[in-house]
Amino acid sequence: MIDTQDSQTVIRRLAIVGSGLAGLTAARKLAAAGVDVTLFEKGRGPGGRMASKRLSKPADSSADIGAQYFTIRNPAFRQFLTDHAGTGCWGTWGGRFRYQGADNGWQSMRPAERYVGIPRMSAITRSLSSGLAVRAGVRIASLDRDGDDLWRLTDTEGRVYEGFDTVLLTPPPAQTIDLLKDSGLSMLANDFNLQISRMQACWTVMAYFPEGAGADFEALMPNSPLLNWAANNSSKPGRQDEGEWWVLHGDPDWSDANTEAAPDQVADQLLKEFHQYGDITAAPGTVNVHRWLYARPKARTGPGHLWFQGERIAIAGDWLDGGRVEGAFNSADGLVSRLASLGLVQGL
Ligand SMILES: Cc1cc2nc3c(=O)[nH]c(=O)nc-3n(C[C@H](O)[C@H](O)[C@H](O)COP(=O)(O)OP(=O)(O)OC[C@H]3O[C@@H](n4cnc5c(N)ncnc54)[C@H](O)[C@@H]3O)c2cc1C
Incomplete structure (x- = not known):
């Protein structure tokens, strides 16, 4: 990993590409520490793979089409959800959960607290995004430096968003690698391309x-x-x-x-x-x-997050921390702690 120590300037203005759980976790934590955060999301709203699809029949229905439920092993994840999403939009889902064993016999799944969004999975990310600057329907195509050496993002419509001292990328790996390559940052993409799992x-x-x-x-x-x-x-x-x-x-x-x-x-x-x-x-x-x-992700291992200090580009997402909803939180949470330990974020 490239990790040069040539810039210790505190992060003031951050662009986050992607408003799934990883992007929203970083956004809420860094905004609370005084960072001016803007999220760019190609979808119609926040949530990413914690997605629920609205369905026309019967009226006012929806179904969770991505993450089905999540577990909470890290107490910091529970605390984060309680502090930032409130308690009304998530809860446990119980029932008869079965799997077929090696002998093809049916067995009950291990007892566990399985959490879901209420009344739909996307209620959690909807709640987490409240009060944040989310530019939905904006697909970022590339990054480059402006005259002041700050990051400038260009979307697929040619619109430009400028003045960011730091950028956090949270799309899945293939999309993150494409974004880096299309930004003339192939060396960063090559640096982690081989270490990470395919989706x-x-x-x-x-x-x-x-x-x-x-x-x-x-x-x-x-x-x-x-x-x-x-x-x-x-x-x-x-x-x-x-x-x-x-x-x-x-x-x-x-x-x-x-x-x-x-x-x-x-x-x-x-x-x-x-x-x-x-x-x-x-x-x-x-x-x-x-x-x-x-x-x-096919494999469930990863470095947690990536921080390219020379470029002031961070990368986070479930695929860097074992997959799953809790992995997305852990990845972003670990990144924020790293940035704080480097003195790049104050007030946490
Ligand atoms: C079918 C399915 C089943 C799953 N089941 C479970 C489960 O049961 N339990 C569990 O814990 N996990 C499950 N997961 C995984 C879980 O959904 C993810 O681990 C988690 O939601 C990932 O969050 P993230 O923020 O890392 O990434 P994402 O949610 O993918 O967020 C990335 C965001 O970046 C946006 N984006 C991408 N490119 C651009 C761009 N160029 N410009 C702007 N925005 C961009 C995307 O639209 C997306 O919103 C499942 C996932 C799927 C798809």
């Missing part, structure tokens, strides 16, 4: 069962080569659906091998697996499909 795709199907699916479980992880996960989204706290919305996730290797498949065909295949492994006979009504090209 795998995930086909996601949302299926509505007006009379319920008739399942005797809330979530299932079968030994299917196609279907990795099936969950009754309507069984999560705060959802008030008539009938049931189920979310099916494709197996990562199968999703990777079929990224260009037709969505209708994907839906048929995953629903067939759901019916077979879940012993379901009910037919779904409305079916929606979403393709994640970058869902989760």
